Amino acid sequence: MISKRGILIHPEEVGDYWAEILVESDLNLVAIHPKGGAAASDTLSDMLEFVKTDAFLSFAEKVRGKGIALEYEFHALSWLLDRNLYDTRKDWFRMNEEGERVNDYNMCPSNPDALEYIAERSALLAQKLPYNTDRYFFWVDDAKAFCHCSRCKGLTPSDQAMIIYNHILSGIKTVNKDATQSYLAYLDAIAPPVNVRPEEGIFLEYAPFLRDSSLPINDPNCKENQDQVRHIDGLIQVFGAKNSQVLEYWMDNSRFCGWKLPYKKLKLDEEVLRKDVQYYRTKGFESLTSFGCFLGEDYAREFGVPPVKRYSEILWTR
């Protein structure tokens, strides 16, 4: 049974414009998503300032007043583990394949001090997100970069991500005992972890980034999509279906634009969306969400209001 239907939007697109679109749709969830990539720490810091402003608080009141839950989803690791700590804490950072400690992405998940540090930072970060539900989405870095040190080399990328997410959750729980944290099954970490178990309170978030969005996700003749869906049963076995969420790209105009301007007109593929929803439902996912970036007010001036209402209608059809 699907309980949550939502969309993720960039903080710089948040305002009355999106509040109205959301209120008129049947969606019951909106998540704020600062951009990932190499600048993720800066875009997150900017968002943490923005959520203190009247403009944001007014948006939050409008959507929450209509029963739409507010959450935040982002690549957090470069904020949780400041890259400048490299000068004094080199062994907290990942070892690359050439055997060198580097502070580009992620961390060494076999270092207990580094894990304790990111847990403390997670508690601090959780307190900076006004009106959030008990669900947290503090993701590892947006890169295929994990640790190759002697202690980590027996761990898969998914194992490494699992260790990190377990520690993030333990930190957040010190300030919110009801907290839950996502395991983002995505890119290198899309396979289920094999050597590390999720702690109580970790839930599955499945984001098939490498899919072909022009064909249904379970199209038997699409190799890209088969490569994404073949992990689902194993993921559900490890994490359970309870609180599981799909994070899709149906409404992600930033992806369709190649993450750069100029805007192109978003074409919602209703046929693919309908088939995908049916498939995810049979797999037991409880929440269906999609990125909805690059659909702000300046997009609407050029191309009209994006098809959010239609998107939400299809999410609700059985």
Ligand SMILES: [Zn+2]
């Ligand atoms: Zn390591």
